[in-house]
Amino acid sequence: MNHSVQSVLLAEPRGFCAGVDRAIEIVEKALAKFGAPIYVRHEIVHNTYVVNDLKTKGAIFIEALDDVPAGATLVFSAHGVSRAVQQEAAVRGFRVFDATCPLVTKVHVEVANEVEGTMGQLDSGIHLVEDVADVARVAPRQTNKLAVVTQTTLSVDDAAEIAAAIKARFPKVREPKQQDICYATQNRQDAIKLMSAQVDVVIVVGSPTSSNSNRLAELARKLGTPGFMVDSADDLQPEWFGQITRVGLTAGASAPEILVTQVIARLKALGAVSVQSMDGSPETVKFPLPKGLRPWSEDDLVVSESL
Numbered sequence: 446m447n448h449s450v451q452s453v454l455l456a457e458p459r460g461f462c463a464g465v466d467r468a469i470e471i472v473e474k475a476l477a478k479f480g481a482p483i484y485v486r487h488e489i490v491h492n493t494y495v496v497n498d499l500k501t502k503g504a505i506f507i508e509a510l511d512d513v514p515a516g517a518t519l520v521f522s523a524h525g526v527s528r529a530v531q532q533e534a535a536v537r538g539f540r541v542f543d544a545t546c547p548l549v550t551k552v553h554v555e556v557a558n559e560v561e562g563t564m565g566q567l568d569s570g571i572h573l574v575e576d577v578a579d580v581a582r583v584a585p586r587q588t589n590k591l592a593v594v595t596q597t598t599l600s601v602d603d604a605a606e607i608a609a610a611i612k613a614r615f616p617k618v619r620e621p622k623q624q625d626i627c628y629a630t631q632n633r634q635d636a637i638k639l640m641s642a643q644v645d646v647v648i649v650v651g652s653p654t655s656s657n658s659n660r661l662a663e664l665a666r667k668l669g670t671p672g673f674m675v676d677s678a679d680d681l682q683p684e685w686f687g688q689i690t691r692v693g694l695t696a697g698a699s700a701p702e703i704l705v706t707q708v709i710a711r712l713k714a715l716g717a718v719s720v721q722s723m724d725g726s727p728e729t730v731k732f733p734l735p736k737g738l739r740p741w742s743e744d745d746l747v748v749s750e751s752l
């Protein structure tokens with residue numbers, strides 16, 4: 446059978462979110478300001494291309510702080526680090542820039558507030574539930590003072606189902622005022638819901654380690670459209686496409702647009718004659734850089750009330 450792609454529909458929004466944009470900019474600005482090498486704890490964001498690109502620019506990715514020499518500049522990745530790592534970095538006297546996404550920090554603060562407020566301790570009494578079956582099994586020591594938070598990059602629908610099961614089993618549970626799943630995860634999943642009915646196959650650009658990218662491919666499949674993830678254009682398999690195939694293309698929050706452009710070129714080589722973008726408003730969320738890496742005018746801004 447001849448495999449032929451007919452058209453490509455691009456999801457809107459797709460690709461980089463504000464947290465990823467900021468994390469990469471922190472490493473690049475630190476390299477520009479302090480010179481290579483800059484040490485980065487864990488993959489700065491879960492994308493192979495981004496990590497390799499920063500390596501060539503002088504970033505060194507490490508897991509254990511033992512691998513960081515005295516006096517070095519260290520960046521914490523967009524996913525955040527434990528308190529133990531923060532404390533160790535402070536004791537060792539590194540110059541630290543925290544690239545944890547502010548929306549991840551928001552969830553960490555919720556956990557700290559709830560746990561301190563209800564149990565008076567931070568390091569125990571936390572239970573991980575990954576599906577409704579886990580909710581039936583979980584055995585907290587008490588059920589009067591419980592609170593729930595979620596990871597920022599989950600499936601919106603699965604999280605709602607799990608939250609409902611928690612509420613049914615523990616009616617007194619405290620829920621966050623606003624949902625923890627971030628705007629970028631929500632918007633990319635909403636776009637897949639709109640897109641999947643209009644295409645025969647959904648391709649998600651994203652690395653296997655990227656939670657939100659995996660959720661996008663999974664959602665397409667749940668909606669009845671085959672969904673595949675590619676880390677780069679080389680991963681595209683011609684046998685995914687039938688004779689006349691409309692392809693939906695999106696990218697997880699950590700996947701750069703250059704990879705989308707390369708995938709489009711490959712789809713054109715497989716026959717695509719039209720590439721269209723879905724309607725949708727671009728995202729405008731932007732997070733400020735940490736102090737010490739902002740443009741001088743912002744770092745040095747002095748507000749005088751006497752003027």
Ligand code: SF4
Binds near residue numbers: 628
């Ligand atoms: Fe932040 Fe959401 Fe992006 Fe994760 S996916 S870095 S939580 S904006």
